Amino acid sequence: MEVVSAEVNSLLPEEIMDTGITLVEDDSIEAVIVSSPMADSIPMETELEEIVNISSTSDSSATTTAVVTTEPVTAPSNHSGDVTVNTATPKTDVNAVVKPTFPSGLHKLGAQTPVTISANQIILNKTADIKIGNQSIKPDGQKLIVTTLGKTGQPIVLALPHSQLPQAQKATSQAQGGDSKVQGQQIKVVIGGRSEVKPVVGVSALTQGNQLINTAAQPSVLQTQQLKTVQIAKKTRTPTSGPVITKLIFAKPINSKAVTGQTTQVSPVIAGRVLSQSAPGTPPKTITISDSGVIGSSLSTTTQQTPNKIAISPLKSPNKLTLVSVASQPPSSPQKRVDGVPPNVVLGQQILTVQQPAPCSPGKAVGHHPAAQAVKSAVQTITVGGVGTSQFKTIIPLATAPNVQQIQVPGSKFHYVRLVTATTANSSAQSASQNPSTNTQPLQQAKPVVVNATPVRMSVPIVPAQTVKQVVPKPINPTSQIVTTSQPQQRLIMPATPLPQIQPNLTNLPPGTVLAPAPGTGNVGYAVLPAQYVTQLQQSSYVSIASNTGFTGTSSIQSQARLPFNGIIPSESANRPRKPCNCTKSLCLKLYCDCFANGEFCNNCNCTNCYNNLDHENDRQKAIKVRGLFPCPPKLKPFSLCLLKLWGRACLDRNPEAFKPKIGKGKEGESDRRHSKGCNCKRSGCLKNYCECYEAKIMCSSICKCIGCKNFEESPERKTLMHLADAAEVRVQQQTAAKTKLSSQISDLLTRPTPALSSGGGKLPFTFVTKEVADATCECLLAQAEQAEKMGKSKAAAERMILEEFGRCLMRVISSAGKSKSDPCAMNC
Template sequence: MDVVSPELNSLLPDEIMDTEAIEEIPHSQSDGSASQSEPTSDLSVPMETDAPVSSESLSICSNATSLEHIQTAPSITISTSSTLFTIKPAMATSTLTAPFAISAANHQIILNKLASSQASEAAKAAGTPSQVIKQDGQKLLVTAIGKTGQPIVLQLPHTGSKPGVSQTSGDTKSPTPQFKVVTIGGRELKPVVGSTGNQVTTLQAQQLKTVQIPKKTPASSAAPIKFIITKTVNSKGLSPQTSVTPVIPGRVMTQTQAMSPKTITLSESHNTTIQSFPGKKIAISPLKSPSKVTVVSVASPTSNPSQKSVALPVNVALSQQILAVQQSTPASPVKVATSQSTAQSIKPVQSVGVGGGSQFKTIIPLATQPNVQQIQVPGSRFHYVRLVTATTASSGGQPSTVNTSKPLVVNTGTVRMSVPVVQAQTMKQVAPKPLTSAPQVVTATQNQQRLIMPATPLPQIQPNFNLPPGTVLASATGGSNVGYAVVPAQYVTQLQQSQFVTLASSSGFQASSSIQTQAKLPYNGVSATETTSRPRKPCNCTKSQCLKLYCDCFANGEFCNNCNCNNCFNNLEHEMDRLKAIKTCLDRNPEAFKPKIGKGKEGESDRRHSKGCNCKRSGCLKNYCECYEKKKFAEHLASNQGVLYIYLIVFLLPYTFVTKEVLEATCECLLEQAKRADQTRQPQAEAERMILEEFGHCLMSIIASAGKAKADCASINC
């Protein structure tokens, strides 16, 4: 199994696994203990897709629809071209909150926002509160999504059989293909699916949650909480092969099945044995990740060529379960989803962004590098990944078994993948980025699947505003095929360097100008315009192996990338050593990896510690001094006045009663508030909250003044 070995996991200290988000936003299942198999019926348990909206939250969202779903509790949101669908969390009786249908065409699974009545009836007939996914004669019934430690079952009942009824499993000859996804909430993964010969991968408990798609056994289907997708056999008479495929520990579940063009391919395979996929790992840096997630295997490079599989990566992290479905229009040549038969077969985009903890995480299978272009935006904690066009993708990574392999593609027409998950903290940070895009998801008519990345530089001012994790930005031009999605994966940096993908969620606050070339940028660089924090430069470590805090990369919990270091161990190739070093550092100082003053990235200011400097000779006037950096940060606030003013103009100008003086006054108020926050050394999040609060006050004042002026005007008949 390619999951992080117990040994490796054991190296992970609790400190780095416990996230502050979890600490601050306690979740009933947020910790490893909670992930035990004992199910709970607590709906309040947030999922990745949760976007808790507290009374304190201030979000400027132009997309009411997305926001609405965001505010929904644990849920899975599937976005289509214009609508988001939320799948609510899973209780034993939980059901999908919004009906949707999945239609398959051209070997693709398409998620449609409409739920056909037929499907609904089928669901009723099944006696389950299931969601019906229609697929050209096949139906998928999604009954529930298992909570942590509870199985998620994808069931594919035969047409003749009652939906939702357990089918005989383990038999590849079984006419009723069933997909059962079992999430591993606890330390042990129970082979709920009783297919013979299937091996269940046991994941390291505290962090990984495994989704398996083993063959379904009737007994397993009886599990209290299940996510069941029932598919009726293709009317065309293709006997569905129920071969179970590999359990991809951690997040990816795949099944391969020979299928007709109109057959749903939620993983089908000729191979009846569960396979592990060694060699493919997705590493999630424990340092930056708020969640306890580490490494998962992705795909097997050595899969049986006969396998016709479609990878549907599903990440169930921690106590939370998120199913992000990447979608593309059927017409789109790009088929993100790919066969898992080979490592290359898995398209990056196909991966399901899954999150654990309260933050968004994205898994991006690296197998086919050509399909993914990583873009590092200096100063941004988000990693932007560009998905190549369908044509490019298909040509590059598609397995030659196109004839038989039917990649599973979930389509939306526009925004391919979006997990509108925003941690509570992030929501509070939602700032006026809003000018054109909804905080979470903005859809646009697009024909090609793209995952984030501004093709053109973003406005200079953008750095000052948050892009909530999972945010999908609509292209500026409505007719453009380009869509952008913020991939809050901080450690996706080694996409082209290794087969590993490091993932980490973060609440980035600054996003500097986009850069189309990912390459030579500092791994975590800061834009030239960004002066609030020391620019992330490639380290030059020579003796520390980049495993000491001397190394900025390491100190920031990041991998070295494009650095000038020698004998670098700060990479996934030396993950073991790296983890040991991390543990050592944390043993020495539990706060070792918390950003220092001035070094912390925006959005994680709450993690900053206020350790002062010990300057002796520099007089705190050199960059050696952390305080000096802090001072620069304060100066930066003032320097942003122009930017702020622009935003205010855009935001308030439509209102005729907002005069230039009003704008200036508002701007000044906000800046003063920012300065106050800085002077009082408020954490970034708090500072943002204060500023937003001040903005609210300003707006209230403006509105009141406008109302009064109107009244006065009316009184004098003007």
């Protein structure tokens, strides 16, 4: 796992986490699922959280604005003409700016399109003349048309705006260190906005054949202001044709030290989101934007029809963000080697996939530009996660074989998984010189996305992310689905079904590891590991991951993923620290075990013979299935593994209640929270923690079957208990605060510098006895002795006088120590 510097981390908008991608559960949905903010689309009782604002922290100085919307966009068949974007009712989801800059040295390499990603914008800068192989790309007239998933008629335009974006140019030129060539050559991606939330950020006009998309009546406020509302578009289907997927993968530079030259700064507002858009009949294409700033030199005009998925899924949890992507096959140009970096080492990469309609005409087509072409050839679906229904988890199949690297940002709540293209790891030299000063993100792309159809085994180095992972890209089935969910905790996504290739190494998986489905497994389930559990596994290791081309078992995967493996509602369970269990007989694989019941691995528990861990993943998965099953029909008993296999997920789908949180939302008019099943207490009066209602601090409801219930609103016993509990809580808080304060004070004293007794300097107010004070005290004592001698006092009387004087000296020292900070003389006699 690599660590991203705090500086880089600061660029990561935390709002992403608030994005709360809502996963639409629909097996029919292919490839990308864009969830709708509508409450009815949210499964389970869990309250639908309000639409989350995903505003980027982006400063207004960001250049062009790329607004990704779930709003359906119809891509015009004729691309030669001007491109128009329907923004009549824009739905703003994500603002992402990709601003590519060309490292000076990279131009020679050609086909390199720096991409800078900042809030609200996606800008693909290109030089005036970019040569890709034998092609010379002119910036003029290049357009990107993006269609969105779902509604039709609203085109999303990816245009190469001319130089009329002062703000954009400024940022661009600034990022490029004054390279004039780069100015004005930008690709803007404007994808509709959400009308009800916020209008789409207007995109400045395009010149020279490039037409601005946009955005009439788009409040400019949005540009400067961050669009925080996440569009949760209703899931839309294109029955006749598979959805086109535009993929955006933003990887951040992991170790800038290892890279020389251009430093890419990513402000991935879009990061953590999966934007999906469907364009019927259009093949998915992928653009890879790497921070190395290099674009695949050979951008093949041939479009790879194989849909590659890239899922950027934010975990809603404030804790971590996991970026998972299914990357297309990486370019293997030798130009991408990064100095000082082993070929396999993947520098921060960004993969941008923009959905695009039919091929554009030459000359104006975006595809001519390396980046544009990448967009053209790349997967064209952008999936934007919906508002966070926190109970969802993200399951993303790694179809193609990208290298997956974890990025752990110190101090960051998020976890990042960086995907590296295979080519980068192999022969290609990646010229990703990173200059911290630059604000550009190199675009790595994207040779023709050729997906290796054969199942490939992918070795993903996990912990020391610096090590290279060798990835063999695998094609993903167009029908495969990407499930995007938000989860407060980072989860390790693992195949729920036995995955022999990786199981031996499971115990070494680091946080955020994403495992691809095993080849040929078809419906492979995924298990999500609790972050804290995974966090324990910090050992670096390589995990061999087999990718699966098919990945057709979407429904089951979705269901399991949606259930947060175990249906945990983050707000209920993840936010509070779980007590360690003490199970002894249940193997921690029954609902007796709180950890298991909450879908978590045992971690720091006191349980014995625990199977709720990765070492017993098979048993655990079986137990999960069993728990999800309806009562086993007598005829099927005893259960056999075969029956479990047959039933397994289907039953779990049928009985999602198995791991459903017990505390859910009550009916309308009732309390907001209530026990889903109701308690069955008989002796406790529902006023002890035996009662699940009382334990959850909710009152019993009509569905409870309790006897002698005293846990109702008017219950005097309950009120008394509540008062007592409140008082106790207040006392505890006060005590805690007092202890904290005392500890702080003690710590402060202990950490203060020791007074310099020998030197006599550095006297501080808390210095009680310095050399001067000691000398003065001695003088006082001597003076007292002399006085006693003059007075003819006896020896005993003299000693008495001296001791009394010593006592006075001590008192002065003590009193003086607390007085003046700068007056050491106060302590003198």
